[in-house]
Amino acid sequence: MQDDTRQTDLQNPFLAADPKGQPQANPEHYPLLRPSDIHATYNYLTPVTPVDQEKGEVSQDNSGANAGQYNMNRSESMASFLKRNDRVLVTWHNLNFCVPLTREDKALVKQQGRKKRNSFTAPLTEAVQDPHLNIRLVGNGRKMKQILSASNGYAKPGEMMAIMGASGSGKTSLLNVLAQRLSLSPGAILEGEVRMNNRVVDSNDFGKMGAFVQQDDILIETMTPRESFTFAARLRTTLSEKDIPLRVQEIIDRLALTQCADTRIGGVMLKGISGGERKRTSIGYELITDPIVILLDEPTSGLDSSTALRIIKDLKKEAMRGKTVIATIHQPSGSIFMEFERLLLLHDGYQLYQGPLKEITPYLNNVLKVKMGKYQNVADLIIKMAQAPGIVRFNLSNDELKSSYDQSIAPKMQRQMDAYEKKYNGFQARFSMIQADRSVSGFKQFSELFKRNLTYLLRNPATIRMTFINASFVALLVLALFWKVGEVDLKDDEEGTLTRRSIFNWVGLSFMLTNNIMMPSVQNVVLQMPLQVPVFKREIMNHMYSPTAYFWARTLSGIMIQLISPTLMTLIVFFGLGCPITIDNFLNFYTISLQLTIIGSSIGYMCGLMFDDDNAARGVCMFLTLIFMLVSGGLNNAANYPPVIDQIQYVSPNRYALEVYFRVMSNDQTYPSFLNYTLTEGMLLETLGFTRGYAMCHYVMGGLFGLFMCLGWFVIVCRNRKV
Ligand SMILES: Nc1ncnc2c1ncn2[C@@H]1O[C@H](COP(=O)(O)OP(=O)(O)OP(=O)(O)O)[C@@H](O)[C@H]1O
Incomplete structure (x- = not known):
């Protein structure tokens, strides 16, 4: 058994430089636990053989998850479990997310006054459904607005996943659910499970190992990027005072913030760094903890195309370091779109597509019979399709898109997800540097x-x-x-x-x-x-x-x-x-x-x-x-x-x-x-x-x-x- 080198990210042993100097995930370097770290109750298995024999993604996966496997003792805390994991498969199962009706929603329901039995039944509800407002009745007969409907999916380490959809389709809500940020929606009800390496996460887990970059750059405007990163490093990592400046400089270099590292961030009242630099500072503020999972809400919104591309390329580098990156994205340019490996398309909380990016074009052409122009931007086309399917093909409807997803994509996706969950079950690697338990006094x-x-x-x-x-x-x-x-x-x-x-x-x-x-x-x-x-x-x-x-x-x-x-x-x-x-x-x-x-x-x-x-x-x-x-x-x-x-x-x-x-x-x-x-x-x-x-x-x-x-x-x- 190899030694578990408890190194900081400054000397990341899990990366090997490719000939061009780009960091590459190196499967050979995934360390296993030291014998002293093995809890007596861990049931070590021999290295896993490919768990899914189906042709496709699972057997081709080179993420290194096969390096070792154990079953976690259920009594072990998430914190200690995660300390041994730096590659995390994020999966979500049958998510139904409902929020209380706003005053406007109630007025709309009253206006429409048309109630129909809901076609899908979840234990949560007896239901009434409306084409524009998904209303569900929760246990006590209270009406709620359903924002995510039976959402299933997964995101793998080493890959970037894009969540796309029209405005209001539920992208941010899905991201919030994955990050367990439920306190943002008081009175909301969530059904289903979010798992990381096949372990169900609860509301305290995400903050200990993942990062969420919000759409708005919420930073203290009178501080500089360097000061902000130092502050975050002091409170969120276990790095020593000596190592913090090194870690901060590393993030500054990685996100190309050297020029503005000591300039005030600024805001509405105070001129400061540029919009792109602000966005990269927001990302750096979260990356300082070396999170294993990175969720980003619209990381390119409000930026020009070259700055947006640069940010996406920075994120791609993070994915190549073995992180799991999931970003919502609204109308990306062709070049930005092509940087992602995986796509999830949402409409009114339903999934219309989920799978590798490279398979979207064959799916559009062969399954949905949508004809694409030679120079057409696929990203534009799918957003149009989600908003008004009839525009991209005569007679194409949302119902057809949903049933096509249910028949052609969902079963295969489910099998792949099960296979990956087995494969990543308890997968172990280096220690995370995020403070699992807050040790700062x-x-x-x-x-x-x-x-x-x-x-x-x-x-x-x-x-x-x-x-x-x-x-x-x-x-x-x-x-x-x-x-x-x-x-x-x-x-x-x-x-x-x-x-x-x-x-x-x-x-x-x-x-x-x-x-x-x-x-x-x-x-x-x-x-x-x-x-x-x-x-x-x-x-x-x-x-x-x-x-x-x-x-x-x-x-x-x-x-x-x-x-x-x-x-x-x-x-x-x-x-x-x-x-x-x-x-x-x-x-x-x-x-x-x-x-x-x-x-x-x-x-x-x-x-x-x-x-x-x-x-x-x-x-x-x-x-x-x-x-x-x-x-x-x-x-x-x-x-x-x-x-x-x-x-x-x-x-x-x-x-x-x-x-x-x-x-x-x-x-x-x-x-x-x-x-x-x-x-x-x-x-x-x-x-x-x-x-x-x-x-x-x-x-x-x-x-x-x-x-x-x-x-x-x-x-x-x-x-x-x-x-
Ligand atoms: N806590 C809440 N209370 C009431 N409505 C909510 C709540 N959270 C989300 N919604 C509604 O759910 C729908 C989906 O919201 P969400 O923010 O997830 O959409 P989105 O796809 O991210 O949109 P955008 O691209 O415009 O940010 C919207 O109609 C929104 O108003």
């Missing part, structure tokens, strides 16, 4: 995310500039309105006019400060939340880090930037208000401004995480801040609220902040004597209902910060517990 996840988010914020000039401009503008406005309002001599104010005026000013000042610090801190966070949510969703689905690590890193780094605002505000405003300049007053003023800011941010995070819809998040934030403002004691006397409203002021940060600002102004003043009594600070505070005191206000503000942060953390954990 929670603290490491936190520190990497903290660094990334801080860099993101600091490199975002607009954010920093706006923070400075906003804080300075508000501070100057406050000074313009309340310049030296604390510097009045009340001593001989026997009429009390000056005193009333001053108290009115101090309350107004405190109210304005409270709102102008709280509101921007809430809004800054809520407005920024949507920018990073797609990145979070993608990474959390890849199990890169935990929601807890993300939450604390994101909020604490965000709050650090937010602290600029109250600091600037205090420095500009405090000395111009005419309040007694003492250390105590300054510290109280500054501390309460900081506390108000961080509470505002925590409310923003809590609401931003609670809703997917930005408008809903903004709406709830506005509502909360408005309520807190109304019970702050700035608009009416804090001692005189009606009973229910009175309770709200206990959780209103504005209420405590306003009291502290007022105390700073009223502190150390010399109060006048009237006919019957002498006004004191205590009397004044009691009359206005500001009776909590400095210490209590600061403690409660600390508690409220903790409360809103914990609520935000609770929301993010609950909302992502099923990912």
Whole structure:
């Protein structure tokens, strides 16, 4: 038995260079397990003889799967199983995928009102079928939209498979099902199985050994490709700090990103690398983990033909390294189309063709009797055929395409799939470098995310500039309105006019400060939340880090930037208000401004995480801040609220902040004597209902910060517990 060399991909022993220097899968180098790795319960078989005697693909397969075979102990975890496998046959069996009806679907169903018994029966349903909308009734009589219907198929290692079909035919849904990304479709029902090397995968398995490249390039725009790859390598691989730069450079070279490796990725607001480079960066971000299976949703969309071809050729190289590559593709050029080995054609969730690319033309000519022009692009023709069969041949219908597939292709495909499953059953090779079980500590996840988010914020000039401009503008406005309002001599104010005026000013000042610090801190966070949510969703689905690590890193780094605002505000405003300049007053003023800011941010995070819809998040934030403002004691006397409203002021940060600002102004003043009594600070505070005191206000503000942060953390954990 050969030795299982546990090498990294930098010295991939499974590749042999062909004379042109292209990496080639080398069947002779597939290592088997070391004797020490053999679990006692593995039942080793002698090298497998070709399992399928049928002429065709299986007997011609040179993927090296015959090198050895064992039956996996069912109690063994998928993680340890996959560690021994780097060549994965992906198969899927009888997939029926239904999603809840959208409001538009329901309206359509109502309109059509025509219900017909469904011809195919799956245990899932009793059914009603409509020609435009596949409706199924699930167990409890609920109607659902069927997106994939009895889909079977396989993709082999070393090959690239194209999934084609018109828009809405179910390509992305199939890819999502293969990647077990079911959390993207809440309420969806999936029947059938996805297997890898004949082992049924569950929702946690794919992220540990495969990669999914989404259609949209979801990247942090202020980072460079090199920084992005390094971040992914730190959190998703077991490579040492010494090896990470080498691995990153290897990916950069492999995807020809050298020229832009240190340029910011950019986005809508920030010019960065080109569209093709962005797409290759997205692919590299996933390839950094050296995944065994690579799924890509429309990797060429929006790119010019030469860039698209280049990307497909890059992917082809990955397939030649022994990876299983499956990509959905929409109207490819002839040259791109010819790079694929295998094709799956979908229409409304049904399969119309599946097999080697080279067999599509004979199938069209001989079975479907479709005449092709000499220079016709086959890819164009089959897309047209899937959309409107009558265009490519008179009288050709979708029903004929389906029945032709069922009769001519499905049985043979099924036999080949069974044969391959036997052949790849438990096939073993080198260790995968993806972290099967996340071994990066929670603290490491936190520190990497903290660094990334801080860099993101600091490199975002607009954010920093706006923070400075906003804080300075508000501070100057406050000074313009309340310049030296604390510097009045009340001593001989026997009429009390000056005193009333001053108290009115101090309350107004405190109210304005409270709102102008709280509101921007809430809004800054809520407005920024949507920018990073797609990145979070993608990474959390890849199990890169935990929601807890993300939450604390994101909020604490965000709050650090937010602290600029109250600091600037205090420095500009405090000395111009005419309040007694003492250390105590300054510290109280500054501390309460900081506390108000961080509470505002925590409310923003809590609401931003609670809703997917930005408008809903903004709406709830506005509502909360408005309520807190109304019970702050700035608009009416804090001692005189009606009973229910009175309770709200206990959780209103504005209420405590306003009291502290007022105390700073009223502190150390010399109060006048009237006919019957002498006004004191205590009397004044009691009359206005500001009776909590400095210490209590600061403690409660600390508690409220903790409360809103914990609520935000609770929301993010609950909302992502099923990912
Ligand atoms: N979670 C869902 N809820 C409701 N409808 C859905 C859901 N997922 C997919 N669909 C619907 O299923 C159909 C197939 O969607 P899918 O995204 O798989 O198509 P596609 O072939 O990838 O299309 P395109 O090429 O335009 O991306 C579409 O009509 C889509 O609106």
